[in-house]
Amino acid sequence: MEFSYLFSPIKVRHMELRNRIVMTAMHLGYTPQGEVTDRLVDFYELRAKGGVALIIVGGCPIDEYGGMAGMIDLSEDKFIPGLKRLTTSVQAHGAKIAAQLYQAGRYAFSAMIGGRKPFSASAVRSRLTGETPRALELHEIPAVQDKFAEAAVRAKKAGFDAVEILGSAGYLICQFLSPLTNKRDDEYGGPLENRMRFGIEVVEKVRAAVGPDYPILFRIAGNDFMEGGHTNREARIFAAELEKVGVDLFNVTGGWHETRVPQLTMFVPRRGFVYLAEGIKSAVGVPVLASNRINDPEIGEEIIRNGEADMVTMARALIADPELPNKAKNGKAHLIYHCVACNQGCFDNIFQLKPAGCLVNPRAGREGELPIRPAEKRKKVLVIGGGPAGMKAACTAAERGHTVILAERTNQLGGQIPLNRHIPGRQEMLLIAKDLENNLKALGVRIMLNQEAGADLVKEISPDAVIIATGAGPIVPDIPGIDRDNVVQAWDVLAGKKAVGKRVVIVGGNAVGLETALYLASIGTLSPEVLHFLITNNGESMDFIRERLNRGCKYVTVVEMTGKAGQDIGLSTR
Structure with missing residues (x-):
């Protein structure tokens, strides 16, 4: 364009x-x-x-x-x-x-x-x-x-x-x-x-x-x-x-x-x-x-x-x-x-009176400290993990002239980023994975999906350097009843792998818990298209529209043991 x-x-x-x-x-x-x-x-x-x-x-x-x-x-x-x-x-x-x-x-x-x-x-x-x-x-x-x-x-x-x-x-x-x-x-x-x-x-x-x-x-x-x-x-x-x-x-x-x-x-x-x-x-x-x-x-x-x-x-x-x-x-x-x-x-x-940085650009504010220069010696680099950290590491290595292979055990790149797809107001996060993938392809990085990165793969590729970027996973507490069918992980719900009933209790009121609550609470609310239709044609009262904009078909309760929810969410969003 x-x-x-x-x-x-x-x-x-x-x-x-x-x-x-x-x-x-x-x-x-x-x-x-x-x-x-x-x-x-x-x-x-x-x-x-x-x-x-x-x-x-x-x-x-x-x-x-x-x-x-x-x-x-x-x-x-x-x-x-x-x-x-x-x-x-x-x-x-x-x-x-x-x-x-x-x-x-x-x-x-x-x-x-x-x-x-x-x-x-x-x-x-x-x-x-x-x-x-x-x-x-x-x-x-x-x-x-x-x-x-x-x-x-x-x-x-x-x-x-x-x-x-x-x-x-x-x-x-x-x-x-x-x-x-x-x-x-x-x-x-x-x-x-x-x-x-x-x-x-x-x-x-x-x-x-x-x-x-x-x-x-x-x-x-x-x-x-x-x-x-x-x-x-x-x-x-x-x-x-x-x-x-x-x-x-x-x-x-x-x-x-x-x-x-x-x-x-x-x-x-x-x-x-x-x-x-x-x-x-x-x-x-x-x-x-x-x-x-x-x-x-x-x-x-x-x-x-x-x-x-x-x-x-x-x-x-x-x-x-x-x-x-x-x-x-x-x-x-x-x-x-x-x-x-x-x-x-x-x-x-x-x-918090700290210098500004950037979630998307790790060099922001550190341009002089972290210059990207051509490598003196080009190497073969294996990056294990296709989340945003692994993707960015692969891009940076490729920008410096290295030959880069990126191995990801699932069928998609982005790590936890795709979980934002259905959270109200969070879809913009999907750009992080999309932009990184576009740059990986432009830089000629070899991407291996559905690939477990064990000793055999390392021997086969024989890289000069290996970067481990396998990310984090949810903590499963050791409490009675945790293995029951009606107990599910937030990630599985956000990914569409697990369904929940009409009444839902979310244990944990920080970012993941609150975002999952937003997603579940939004199910059954008015879509933008229906909203526009109703307002244009005076189909419902504004009181009804306001109510259905904010209340769907599920009843969601968030339980946070510390007494204060959202403590890991920044002040600009909290």
């Missing part, structure tokens, strides 16, 4: 981009002291080599009051030399780079800002931090806005091609904009016109500081997804006003950190929030960037061709595969390793 729209150039003010793919800002945890590190440079340089048009880094704290541990710091001039090294390394490969200006407001943790009390538009408690910020005094507001402008000047001096102002996800600008967090009775509170004032003045000050030709991007929430908060209607009004004072591109996302609506998990459909970008696009005349759950070039091509947005973001997608743009452009889209939105390596690590 040709991606003529996705790989057409575009201009943002005077910044020319080689295509329509953008890597948006993500906190990575690679800068523990705020200074640029080799790890950060290696990470972004590889993505620039991979063909992305624009990389936005950050968030970058603009002052000492609104950041968190491990962020790329823009609050002082001392950080400029390191940032210059980062911008130079990215630009050397034809990509542009922008810095995201970050002020968390009530989302800042006092423990991470030297014990200082976070500030906000009003003293409204944050469910994210559990803390109540202090309300900014009227006379303090200009100084906070000035910090955005000062950080923008530093970014320009450091060689960044643009800056992005963070006005989404419930951070400081959102806190002034939303009636949920803005209870002020001065010129910054009350009607929408007043609540927009803080963000508009920030843009005005940044524009005055960086000059008329420097691109300013704005990360905007197309919908707060907070009861009583802003919808796309208010976002369109805000965007139109921001364009008037100098914004050159809108990067559209949705939701706050406190929202109950999933934003980033695999339960969110692909391109699920593109409609928010389309709404903003209808209100402005500058380019609009669609975000969230866009992990494939075909989706990006469709969005741009349809006129829903001008560009697309692929942040986690580029963590999973830095070469995604080049592969798509060069007719190798089938070899892309897709992000599956599991969040286990990226967001779940960050929430």
